[in-house]
Amino acid sequence: xxxxxxxxxxxxxxxxxxxxxxxxxxxxxxxxxxxxxxxxxxxxxxxxxxxxxxxxxxxxxxxxxxxxxxxxxxxxxxxxxxxxxxxxxxxxxxxxxxxxxxxxxxxxxxxxxxxxxxxxxxxxxxxxxxxxxxxxxxxxxxxxxxxxxxxxxxxxxxxxxxxxxxxxxxxxxxxxxxxxxxxxxxxxxxxxxxxxxxxxxxxxxxxxxxxxxxx
Amino acid sequence: xxxxxxxxxxxxxxxxxxxxxxxxxxxxxxxxxxxxxxxxxxxxxxxxxxxxxxxxxxxxxxxxxxxxxxxxxxxxxxxxxxxxxxxxxxxxxxxxxxxxxxxxxxxxxxxxxxxxxxxxxxxxxxxxxxxxxxxxxxxxxxxxxxxxxxxxxxxxxxxxxxxxxxxxxxxxxxxxxxxxxxxxxxxxxxxxxxxxxxxxxxxxxxxxxxxxxxx
DNA sequence: AGGTAACCATACCGGTCGGTATACTCGCAG
DNA sequence: CTGCGAGTATACCGACCGGTATGGTTACCT
Numbered sequence: 001x002x003x004x005x006x007x008x009x010x011x012x013x014x015x016x017x018x019x020x021x022x023x024x025x026x027x028x029x030x031x032x033x034x035x036x037x038x039x040x041x042x043x044x045x046x047x048x049x050x051x052x053x054x055x056x057x058x059x060x061x062x063x064x065x066x067x068x069x070x071x072x073x074x075x076x077x078x079x080x081x082x083x084x085x086x087x088x089x090x091x092x093x094x095x096x097x098x099x100x101x102x103x104x105x106x107x108x109x110x111x112x113x114x115x116x117x118x119x120x121x122x123x124x125x126x127x128x129x130x131x132x133x134x135x136x137x138x139x140x141x142x143x144x145x146x147x148x149x150x151x152x153x154x155x156x157x158x159x160x161x162x163x164x165x166x167x168x169x170x171x172x173x174x175x176x177x178x179x180x181x182x183x184x185x186x187x188x189x190x191x192x193x194x195x196x197x198x199x200x201x202x203x204x205x206x207x208x209x210x211x212x213x214x215x
Numbered sequence: 216x217x218x219x220x221x222x223x224x225x226x227x228x229x230x231x232x233x234x235x236x237x238x239x240x241x242x243x244x245x246x247x248x249x250x251x252x253x254x255x256x257x258x259x260x261x262x263x264x265x266x267x268x269x270x271x272x273x274x275x276x277x278x279x280x281x282x283x284x285x286x287x288x289x290x291x292x293x294x295x296x297x298x299x300x301x302x303x304x305x306x307x308x309x310x311x312x313x314x315x316x317x318x319x320x321x322x323x324x325x326x327x328x329x330x331x332x333x334x335x336x337x338x339x340x341x342x343x344x345x346x347x348x349x350x351x352x353x354x355x356x357x358x359x360x361x362x363x364x365x366x367x368x369x370x371x372x373x374x375x376x377x378x379x380x381x382x383x384x385x386x387x388x389x390x391x392x393x394x395x396x397x398x399x400x401x402x403x404x405x406x407x408x409x410x411x412x413x414x415x416x417x418x419x420x421x422x423x424x425x426x427x428x429x430x
Numbered sequence: 431a432g433g434t435a436a437c438c439a440t441a442c443c444g445g446t447c448g449g450t451a452t453a454c455t456c457g458c459a460g
Numbered sequence: 461c462t463g464c465g466a467g468t469a470t471a472c473c474g475a476c477c478g479g480t481a482t483g484g485t486t487a488c489c490t
Contacts, residue, residue, distance in 0.1 A: 045349055045350065046349040046350040047264075047345065047346060047349040047350070049262075049264045049346070050346075050349060121348065121349060122345075123395075125399060126345060126395055126399045127349075128345075129345075129399040130262065130337075130343075130346060130399075131264065131265075131346055133262075133336065133398070133399070134261040134262040134265060134336060135260065135261040135262070147399055148399075148400070151396065151399060151400035151401070151402075152400075155396075166411075169412075170389070170408070170411070170412035170415060172392070173389045173392035173396065173405070173408065173412050174385070174389055174412070176391070176392035176395040176396055177387070177388035177389055177390065177392030178392075179395075180338075180391040180392070180394075180395055181366065181387070181388065181391055183344070183348070184340060184341050184344040184345075184362055184363075184366060185363070185366035185367075185370070185391070186363050186366070187366075193384050193385070193388065194388055196381075196385070197384075197385035197388050197389070197416070200385060200419060201412070201416065203419065204418065204419035
């Protein structure tokens with residue numbers, strides 16, 4: 001696995017909240033780049049299990065041999081696909097947060113809307129987990145760790161941006177729900193609705209009285 | 216497709232909110248029953264694409280021939296699996312709502328917790344959509360309509376239980392987010408956190424002032 | 431000039447995929 | 461007794477799966 005490393009471009013003027021996880025990504029050879037690019041698009045659009053390595057190699061204009069020389073296994077390629085996607089989402093998010101304008105926790109939702117723009121398959125991590133998380137020993141798949149850490153990172157980001165763990169967790173719930181309802185639910189306005197819901201939660205910061213009425 | 220119909224048991228003392236969609240389910244032959252039961256467990260645990268028809272037939276103690284005689288195709292079997300699961304979830308939910316105790320919108324979350332009990336694979340509909348929703352022409356898969364209608368049903372239920380469309384939509388966002396974070400996020404307390412978040416939204420019913428502070 | 435890493439081309443491996451075909455046994459209703 | 465639907469058993473189809481093997485061609489670095 002001849003993967004060297006390169007530094008990331010925007011590690012300087014980014015909010016401290018997401019600084020620690022904008023880690024550098026491995027550098028690839030030319031064919032390796034094309035392979036990962038082809039795999040990323042195919043994996044996201046059609047699903048990880050639905051795409052075979054032959055199709056990836058053909059789409060990238062290279063061969064299976066090169067694929068296995070560069071990445072070692074399909075599982076590793078899947079994990080790398082998710083890792084790079086997380087990296088790019090965080091870059092996009094950091095840029096939007098740096099622009100300011102409104103409460104930063106709500107900016108995450110507008111950033112999500114522009115990010116999702118043309119993409120109609122929702123959260124790549126939730127999709128991948130649905131395809132890989134089943135069966136015996138599936139939790140050992142290298143992609144599962146990437147998925148878990150991505151969700152934990154978003155949770156920590158919301159905790160940081162809201163300045164409160166309870167509130168951050170609630171906004172995170174809304175964030176994930178918006179992503180699901182936009183795709184599986186088929187609601188194109190789900191993300192905007194999520195932003196509104198998050199705003200409602202932010203407006204009533206204090207812990208609300210439990211048990212409104214008996215019924 | 217020799218599927219006749221039978222009436223559902225609890226169409227009498229159930230809340231009017233979910234009455235219209237507790238529709239009867241097709242009756243099956245003995246082997247068809249075993250096939251659907253085996254398929255349901257396998258599909259949920261391992262994923263729809265990961266399970267082949269051979270395994271389903273073997274697990275049910277029957278043959279592929281019988282499977283195709285009863286259901287016609289794997290796609291139809293998948294759709295039926297989701298349909299029956301939705302049906303059972305609604306029965307479970309109706310029973311918990313009939314017991315009363317607390318705001319009904321929050322009872323949905325406690326019902327979800329007992330429902331999920333031993334099941335650690337999250338929302339079958341979100342998982343199935345992740346596996347089937349990709350690629351060209353995937354929206355025509357018979358299961359996609361079942362998935363869409365399930366999400367629409369839950370949304371309508373929350374609208375009804377909260378008595379307000381905006382609030383219902385927000386609680387629904389939290390509900391879906393809790394389901395995702397419990398599984399893909401790996402957080403065992405996500406559903407309880409979702410209930411708390413929903414309680415917070417219910418406590419601040421009135422639309423909150425937008426834009427708290429410039430940054 | 432020699433070495434080496436990246437790349438391309440092709441064929442193959444055992445296994446599984448969804449789906450079909452043939453032929454047989456059983457229980458039951460007429 | 462007969463007819464028929466349900467179920468069983470087994471073999472087969474073409475296609476694809478992830479992964480491996482062999483061999484040859486560039487291009488760059490020393």
